[in-house]
Amino acid sequence: MHEFTLPDMTCGHCRAAVTEAVHELDSQAEVVVDLPQKTVRIDSDLPRARLAGALAEAGYPPA
Template sequence: MYRFNLPDMSCGHCVAAITEALKEADALAGVQIDLATKTAQVDSTLPRDRLAAALAEAGYPPAPDAGAA
């Protein structure tokens, strides 16, 4: 499981866009998003950098200090 800090996430629309981007990268991924802490936990078999790239492409680049959960 990966944990991403997403400082640009600020509303429900952001949550939907982030979820969609992660599901496009890996349709089977388990995605849990906490808007209050601006974090996403992703259970996926894809490499972390691929998921981070999908987030960045959607306009929500993860903070550099994000780590594995």
């Protein structure tokens, strides 16, 4: 399980974009977004750095 803080994530569109970015890499990943806390938890076997890169490319760089 990987947890990231995404300061730029603010709305439902952001939630969808983050979820889609993760699922493009790992369609089986479980993605739990907490908008008020601006965090995302990702259950995936992929390396943390690869997930962080995908989030950054989608416009939500982890803090």
